[in-house]
Amino acid sequence: DAGITQSPRHKVTETGTPVTLRCHQTENHRYMYWYRQDPGHGLRLIHYSYGVKDTDKGEVSDGYSVSRSKTEDFLLTLESATSSQTSVYFCAISVGGRGSNQPQHFGDGTRLSIL
């Protein structure tokens, strides 16, 4: 168990509202990632972090922002949710020392529905 907790696990909200998803880890790993999973697309990287206050964009970052003020928490924010952001969101961590080519462990996801 890599000690990853995602919250909330399920959320339904309306278009235009802000939404924040939280990923919490208990093992002080440096690298953390946010992916979204959609049918036919597999998992796609939204943003990732390589340290406190150090973040970068992934392949589908438009409409999302992230913050990491503490090693253990990585937040994903949808500033103004749209229906196209309805998805299952997964947080992951790298357990290797520098994050390169090390197995990534995933949380159990947040199912987000935007009406």
Add this chain to the structure above:
Amino acid sequence: QQQVKQSPQSLIVQKGGIPIINCAYENTAFDYFPWYQQFPGKGPALLIAIRPDVSEKKEGRFTISFNKSAKQFSLHIMDSQPGDSATYFCAASMRSGNTGKLIFGQGTTLQVKP
């Protein structure tokens, strides 16, 4: 090209059969190829991984075959069981930048019938 193409989209086999899932990539800078298994309501879990300096890797009933020249790799599940019914994802990443970012295939839903 950053894509990883996975096929088939779905697969049904009888218990004891050997399902094979295939993936292809374009970017020769990829040098780490993991496979993930996902059950409904759960996150993907690392199953097995391979680097391009080997052509095959086995872990229990799971085998990865890797063809560097063809830029293809595949997952074989020996003596498949109903408990193997899940969605499987291949992925790829590269060393440059040391970020560990993964590019995933589209996923294959496997059903193993008793």
